[in-house]
Amino acid sequence: MALMATKITIADLFPDDQGMILVAKDAVDGLPRHISEVANGKPCGCICFGCERPMVARNGGAVRAHHFAHRPEDMVYDCTTAGETALHERAKEIIAKHRRVTLPATSVPGLDGKPVEVTPERSIDLTDVRLEVGAGEVVPDVTATMPDGRRIFIEIANTHPCPREKIAKLVAMGVEVLEITVRVYRETPLAELDDIILDLAPREFLYSSERAAKADEIAEERRRMEEKEFQEAERLVGIYREPPTASHGRAAELVEEMSLWDLEGFMDADDTLPSAFIVPRRQWQAAVFYRLMSTQYPETVSPIDMVNRFKEREWTKRDLVYITNEQSRKIAADHDANFRSANEEILAYMRRLEKGDIVYQRPGKTFYVTVDFKKRLKAILEALNEADASREAVEEAYKAIDALVKPGGGRMPDFDEWLQQHADRLGVGVREFLADDDLVYQTEESLNEIGQVIEKRVGGEWEELPEDLMGLPMVGLVNRLMQAWDDVHASDGYDWRALIK
Numbered sequence: 470m471a472l473m474a475t476k477i478t479i480a481d482l483f484p485d486d487q488g489m490i491l492v493a494k495d496a497v498d499g500l501p502r503h504i505s506e507v508a509n510g511k512p513c514g515c516i517c518f519g520c521e522r523p524m525v526a527r528n529g530g531a532v533r534a535h536h537f538a539h540r541p542e543d544m545v546y547d548c549t550t551a552g553e554t555a556l557h558e559r560a561k562e563i564i565a566k567h568r569r570v571t572l573p574a575t576s577v578p579g580l581d582g583k584p585v586e587v588t589p590e591r592s593i594d595l596t597d598v599r600l601e602v603g604a605g606e607v608v609p610d611v612t613a614t615m616p617d618g619r620r621i622f623i624e625i626a627n628t629h630p631c632p633r634e635k636i637a638k639l640v641a642m643g644v645e646v647l648e649i650t651v652r653v654y655r656e657t658p659l660a661e662l663d664d665i666i667l668d669l670a671p672r673e674f675l676y677s678s679e680r681a682a683k684a685d686e687i688a689e690e691r692r693r694m695e696e697k698e699f700q701e702a703e704r705l706v707g708i709y710r711e712p713p714t715a716s717h718g719r720a721a722e723l724v725e726e727m728s729l730w731d732l733e734g735f736m737d738a739d740d741t742l743p744s745a746f747i748v749p750r751r752q753w754q755a756a757v758f759y760r761l762m763s764t765q766y767p768e769t770v771s772p773i774d775m776v777n778r779f780k781e782r783e784w785t786k787r788d789l790v791y792i793t794n795e796q797s798r799k800i801a802a803d804h805d806a807n808f809r810s811a812n813e814e815i816l817a818y819m820r821r822l823e824k825g826d827i828v829y830q831r832p833g834k835t836f837y838v839t840v841d842f843k844k845r846l847k848a849i850l851e852a853l854n855e856a857d858a859s860r861e862a863v864e865e866a867y868k869a870i871d872a873l874v875k876p877g878g879g880r881m882p883d884f885d886e887w888l889q890q891h892a893d894r895l896g897v898g899v900r901e902f903l904a905d906d907d908l909v910y911q912t913e914e915s916l917n918e919i920g921q922v923i924e925k926r927v928g929g930e931w932e933e934l935p936e937d938l939m940g941l942p943m944v945g946l947v948n949r950l951m952q953a954w955d956d957v958h959a960s961d962g963y964d965w966r967a968l969i970k
């Protein structure tokens with residue numbers, strides 16, 4: 470073909486930098502003609518690719534750049550598609566000649582977000598290849614029929630991709646839409662475009678029914694999966710909220726000890742609070758506390774250590790053993806803000822101890838008891854020992870009276886009960902009382918005094934009881950003692966009544 474000698478490129482089909490048209494269509498054979506290969510003026514024999522009106526070649530002078538122009542009398546305002554049309558014509562010619570095109574592989578994001586291939590890259594045969602022209606609002610560039618009878622639209626993207634609105638309208642037509650991008654081949658002669666259009670140029674489906682069907686399928690699968698996840702999360706929240714079903718003897722003792730040591734603030738008083746464990750919250754909290762206390766630095770305790778320990782003891786609710794942090798965060802975000810995995814619960818508890826200056830955290834979420842807390846606890850234990858000693862001393866004096874009274878009858882109250890009443894009478898708590906050496910000493914003295922009086926009277930000797938009977942129920946006792954004194958002295962002619970005149 471003669472025109473090929475001029476090597477008209479894709480770029481030549483479009484107005485140049487000065488807006489000059491360099492290629493027009495031969496009115497006889499329809500092939501592109503370059504301005505450099507046609508006769509000057511109207512005899513150039515060319516028409517416009519866009520509007521098909523005759524063109525005039527302005528390639529005579531040496532002053533102005535050579536170019537094609539519409540005739541002045543045509544008053545063309547809207548002829549802007551000449552280049553596009555020329556390119557589409559060329560593409561149509563190539564596809565029609567070879568009766569095939571290569572389709573790209575298609576894929577969609579799978580459930581895991583990674584692409585899943587839907588159709589492989591393949592060449593398909595085409596029939597009824599047409600160049601679509603017209604004034605309709607959406608006109609595909611080239612159309613053809615696929616082997617299964619469906620129509621396919623082929624868009625040739627030159628400088629910019631197919632506009633969104635056009636894609637949306639093409640998709641709405643429910644046919645396959647392929648876009649072939651020739652941007653990087655702008656300097657390629659039209660004669661060398663066959664392989665590029667058919668196979669080489671980048672291409673993608675703007676719409677593929679197979680791909681759309683697969684995307685729907687995956688969306689449905691995702692919906693089902695999310696539904697299942699939702700149900701499972703609700704089930705786990707239900708289990709999390711179940712009240713404790715077991716009490717651990719040793720752990721309960723540890724709780725008592727912690728209370729004794731003024732550490733109630735580091736245990737949840739409400740045993741019914743939801744948790745990942747079957748034992749009450751304060752019990753597993755006490756177990757964590759004791760694990761930390763019994764670990765000597767540089768050894769430390771991590772939440773994972775405790776998770777494993779509790780798992781072995783079967784303290785973790787069975788369905789919550791294998792909850793990951795990721796899972797629990799999702800459940801907390803979507804279902805119940807309080808939901809925590811066993812690991813998170815233990816970590817949160819260790820952080821709570823950290824805030825109370827009981828433990829330090831080393832990098833890597835592993836904890837150990839602070840020296841300060843060990844000192845604090847030592848002081849608490851010493852005070853408790855002192856209180857124990859005070860208690861024993863008071864109890865001894867109390868029991869001494871008890872021993873004297875018993876043979877004669879008259880029950881003494883239980884010591885603990887009496888101690889509580891005694892502290893109440895003094896306007897202090899029992900612990901406060903036991904920590905006050907003066908009060909303890911006075912109490913001991915008073916009890917001893919009462920004891921001595923009783924002892925004397927039992928021996929037949931008159932002695933006034935002290936005024937303060939320390940809240941002891943002494944009336945019956947006193948009556949019995951008087952009777953005893955009477956019995957001893959009846960023969961002597963003494964009368965106790967004479968003594969108290």
Ligand SMILES: [Zn+2]
Nearest residue numbers: 517519520548
């Ligand atoms: Zn035109």
